[in-house]
Amino acid sequence: MARPVLYITSSDYAVRTGGYVYNSRLVQVLRQQGVDLETHCLEQGFPMVPESERAALARRLAALPHHTLLLMDHVYLGRLLELFRQMPHPIAAIFHHSDVMEHGTGSDEKGRRLFEAERASLSRADALLVSSDETARYVREQYGFSAHHIHAAVPGNDPVLRTAVGDYATNGGPRILSIGAVIPRKRYDYILDVASHLKTPGWTWNVAGDPSRYPGHLLRLQEKAESLGLTDRFTFLGDVADKELETLWQASDLYVAASHYEGYGMAIAEALRHGVPVVSTASGAVSTWAKAGVTSAPAEDAETMAQEIDRLISTPDRLHTLGDLAWTFGQTLPGWAETFTGMDAWLETIDRPAPALHGSFS
Structure with a gap:
């Protein structure tokens, strides 16, 4: 029997962003592939998850079979790390780019704090889905995440009309x-x-x-x-x-x-x-x-x-x-179905325990 998947997201994830589009299309394609996928949508995920929402999610997770795969954007993994550390379920995190690059400079004190927090959260991920080979390289080199547990799938594209430039x-x-x-x-x-x-x-x-x-x-x-x-x-x-x-x-x-x-x-x-x-x-x-x-x-x-x-x-x-x-x-860039071909099979391979991390801030 195919393992169930619980996709965790929130109502306040910025809609018109590449991350939202990518994650939404992933869920859509997984369902088309026949994956038994349910969604848990937090009312608030930014900047923090309220305690009442954490408690509700904890109750739902406690009722799930242990082999249920938790799928989420890596930002939620960081915000709910202590909760996920208490749960036995395998986790696949979608990693678009580092919080260090999003909010820090990569070398200042804020960047150092973000690095340590991100390193800690990724230590609970059993697998990472990334949107480019460059991002795969980043998590390998910065966080020591095993290449065996990383899957790269570049974003897909929809058919569009050609623009008449220079008019x-x-x-x-x-x-x-x-x-x-x-x-x-x-x-x-x-x-x-x-x-x-x-x-x-x-x-x-x-x-x-x-x-x-x-x-x-x-x-x-x-x-x-x-x-x-x-x-x-x-x-x-x-x-x-x-x-x-x-x-x-x-x-x-x-x-x-x-x-x-x-x-x-x-x-x-x-x-x-x-x-x-x-x-x-x-x-x-x-x-x-x-x-x-x-x-x-x-x-x-x-x-x-x-x-x-x-x-x-x-x-x-x-x-x-x-x-x-x-x-x-x-026109050579992939569509969404091509991008996520075989994703259902990859999710089936993900298991606990998580790979050990040994990255250092640089």
Whole structure:
């Protein structure tokens, strides 16, 4: 008999994020594969799980057969670590990227605390599902997690219509797009510096992403945009619905990213899938898989990055050529069913005890 799976999530997991999309599609495909999967949805998972929710989850776990697999984003493993340490069930954690990269600098005191907390939480995971080979390398090297217990499955993609880039007559000039929550890791402060150096006339730049996760950060960015004289050309749209986002894709000529770190880079994959050229810094995993339609840019030289963007948007023919490369490569990226092929069989192999960890902060 196939083992049952309990997927643990929360109502306040940010919906328009790559992690949410990935996790939701995973659950959908597992059910299509015939996995006996139920969901336990916490009302609140951020920043902490209330005691009443912990107690309710504890009661449910206590009633489950011991061989039931617990599947969850690794952020919940950290928030509920003491509870899970008391339970005998095997755990598979979905690891998109490190909390050290999300909230710390990787070398400061906050980063050190995050590293130790993450190391402790991963010690209770029996297996990790990661979204790139780069992330697999990270957890092996930083936390000593055994390669035998890591499964890499890159994010899938949906079929989309191709974007007609370089149509300035219709759009009124070059349209640049960036997507992602308004958080420090996305480095929109640097992107504003880049925008301030652009020379091509008529450009506009839209940023689509949740502004609520770091209160005050959006305000500081808006103040910076005003000080740089960009308020009429650079717009933070906030969170946008899927239909509106597709409209933005169809009206865009270039996608730009400058994240400090990406565990994969789903928005870049989406750009390539649409045939929209990309200018991006190395950004963790991005440089390991985005092989065509992407122009590399420096992470600490805004003027040079702006020159790369100007080189493309000043000549629509260049955009068309790069757009062709983006579209061709984008069609080779997997769909969601392909991404999670064999996932049901992999989940069956996961058992206690967890592999020992021996990582050190670096």
